[in-house]
Amino acid sequence: MATVNRRQLLLTAVSAGAASVVLDPVSFASATGPGPQTRTLSGTIAYGAPDWVYIPVDVPSGVNRISVTYSYDRPAPPPGYEGNALDIGVFDGDGFRGWSGGFRDSFTVSASDATPGYLPGRVKRGRWHLILGPYRVVPQGLRWTATVTLEFGPDGPAFTPRPAPHKAAGRGRAWYRGDMHLHTVHSDGRRTPAEVAAGARAAKLDFIVSTEHNTSSASGVWGAYAGPDLLIIDGEEITTRNGHYTALGLPAGTWIDWRYRAADGSLDRFVRDIHQADALAVAAHPLAPCVGCGWKFGYEGLDAVEVWNGPWTLDDEAVLANWDNLLVEGKRWIPAVGNSDAHSEPQVIGLPQTVVHADGLDRKSILAGVRAGRSWIAESAAVEVSFIASTVRGRTAGIGERLDVDDDTPVTVDLTVSGTPGCVARIVTDQGQRLLAPLPADGxxxxxxxxxxxxxxxxxxxxxxxxxxATTADTMVALTNPIFLGNA
Structure with a gap:
């Protein structure tokens, strides 16, 4: 794996011209007594401001904890505008130290502990940077206040990470169910890691992927909740201003930057970093209607696209249609996946879930199955699907594979299902829907x-x-990746 220069990433972002602004440094004296030192900063971010505001903070020697609180005004927006929203995070002299977006109004970092979303570790002497992200700004502007408190003294015991193992017991070569887009209190979720792991087990999942927004902090705790029955894979949801994508299978502690837009031409660089880490890059909810969620980068170089995100909606229907068009183009095909993106109750972990054919229940095998498209998507573990193409001579191919036969060879596809009462089956090809058949009453x-x-x-x-x-004529229960027919 290539080493990512986290400091260079920060310097590049800070010097990105119109994309960011850097304020004057804030200084603290060296320890002069037993008590903490506090500085309160304030300012106004104008409508149409850059994406990032950096506040340099010069930290002296002897600090054992840095704590930050912040707030901003929320005036009523004019008709047609959304209200103010301001994200926050922090970098130290070596690089990334944490991000909470707009989910928290305070955080703390020390050698022994840190607020979820932030990385425990020594508070080193040198220049730190608070980063403010004006996600939305009303025409009146956004007034903000941040208070930085430094505490002095010896460090407490160092935090000991407990990452999840890369392998669970499994059943050998088999189909494994997983949810590859989940959030906890380490970003903007309200479930703890323990609650997410319990929810995954209740949903009868074999694996999950941790995808916190813009931070790797959860990777230090998942080892306490994994087990022989549940593989937990580290990842990240990278939330740029032009769409979100997930990195699946990152080494514990690996962080991928998010501070760029499509016009910057930076995505290829970070996708290369993801691939060098033997991880996958997946476009997440590409047509979600939230601000900054729509995917503007194109699909070149990505490993999969999330065509189904949470309960079935009109934007999922549109993503599915666009993905099907990519199959018709005949270029390198991009597999489809589906995940819950669950943050809190009542969002259901495992609705939907991706069922992957893999050599075993381990990180490498699961990622290989996803990359190859050997997978299908279901609303729950109650749904079972088998989809096979075959010839009279006994040649067969399954989901994500190619049946390499001559163009005029008769091919029969058999779709076998259970757990789908009251449903209908569709067979879809490059010409569109070719068969619509009701399933037996018992599903x-x-x-x-x-x-x-x-x-x-x-x-x-x-x-x-x-x-x-609420937005579609029917409800998706399951869908498969394609079986390709004919000579490659």
Missing amino acids: QGTVSWTTTPRNSRYVRAEIRRPQPT
Whole structure:
């Protein structure tokens, strides 16, 4: 794995011209007594301001804890505008030390402990940087106040990370269920890591991926909650101003920067860092309607796209259609995944979940299965799907594979399901929907359909419940990655 120069990342961002502004440094005296020292800073961020405001803080020797509180005004926005929102994080002289976005109004860092989202470790002498992210600013501007407190004295016992192991017991080569987009109190979730692990077990998942927003802090605690029955994989949700993407399978403690937009041309650099760490880059909820969530970078170089995020909605329907268009283009195909993006109750862990065919229940095998597209997506562990393409001569291919036969060879696809009462099955090809068939009332049965590679360059399957949601005509229950037909 290539080493990422975290200090250079900071300096690059600080010198990014219009993308950021750096305020005057704030200084503290060396320890003059037993008590802490405090400085209160304030300012106004104008409408249309840069993405990042950096506040240099010169930390003297002898500090054992740095604590920050901040606040900002929230005037009523004019009609058509959203209210103020201000994120916060911190870097030290060596690089990233934590991020809480707009979820917390305070944080603390010491050698022994840190607020979730921040990294425990010594408070070293030198220049630190508070980073403010004016996520939304009303036309009246955004007035902010930050108070920095330094405490002096010897460091407490050093924090000892407890990362999760890279392997669980598993069942050998098999299908494994996982949720690869989850949040805890280490970013903007309200569940603790213990609660997320318990929720994953209750959902009958085999693995989860920890994807906190813009921080690696949770990787230091997951070892306490993993076990032979649950593989926990480290990751990150990188939340840029032009869309979010997840890094799946990062080494514990690895952090990926988020301070760029599509026009900066920086994404390739960070995707390379992710790949050099043997991890995957996945576009998350590409058409989500929240500010900054829409994916503007394109899909070149990514390993998968999240076509289903949480309960089925109209933006999922649109992402699925766009992803299907990518399959038609015939370029390097990008597998589909689905995840809950669960933050707190009542969001359901494992709705949806990605079911991956892997050589074992370990980080490397799971990532390989996701990368290859050997996976399907389901609303819960009650749903079972088998999807196979075969010829009369006994040649077969499964999800994510290619059945390499001549263009006029008859190919039969068999979709076998259970746990889908009251649902209908769809077979979809590059020509669109080719078969719509009701499933048996008990939700268990097989649907077959015959085609040729000349007629269908790929086949994929969907299971839908004829039950409207608030934004869609029906509800997705399961969908598969494609089986490609014909010579490559």
